[in-house]
Amino acid sequence: MMVRVTDRDGQERELEALEGWRLMEVIRDWGLPIKAECGGACSCATCHVYVDPDWLGKLHPPLAEEIERLDDAFDVRPNSRLSCQILMSEALDGLKVTLAPELA
Numbered sequence: 001m002m003v004r005v006t007d008r009d010g011q012e013r014e015l016e017a018l019e020g021w022r023l024m025e026v027i028r029d030w031g032l033p034i035k036a037e038c039g040g041a042c043s044c045a046t047c048h049v050y051v052d053p054d055w056l057g058k059l060h061p062p063l064a065e066e067i068e069r070l071d072d073a074f075d076v077r078p079n080s081r082l083s084c085q086i087l088m089s090e091a092l093d094g095l096k097v098t099l100a101p102e103l104a
């Protein structure tokens with residue numbers, strides 16, 4: 001399966017993903033610039049992405065912990081998610097996201 005990730009320069013990349021991986025791990029392991037400082041523990045918000053509106057409804061809704069942590073993120077939008085909280089599955093093959101800006 002694959003995910004389509006647009007970086008902060010507007011370039012879209014297709015990244016191969018494996019079932020059960022966190023989206024954050026896919027983005028990080030392919031070398032895209034995502035900090036993911038807490039390593040996926042939902043405590044840093046530096047894995048913030050914008051999910052393409054067509055895909056938003058296919059994700060499980062965020063847990064309270066993720067919503068709370070998103071409060072710490074920069075430029076939060078209705079389609080903001082923390083990529084460490086998205087587990088890859090066949091249903092998400094083709095998922096499209098954009099990296100959110102980092103805090104200056």
Ligand code: FES
Pocket residue numbers: 024036037038039040041042043044045046047069082083084085
């Ligand atoms: S990696 Fe820290 S909240 Fe996702």
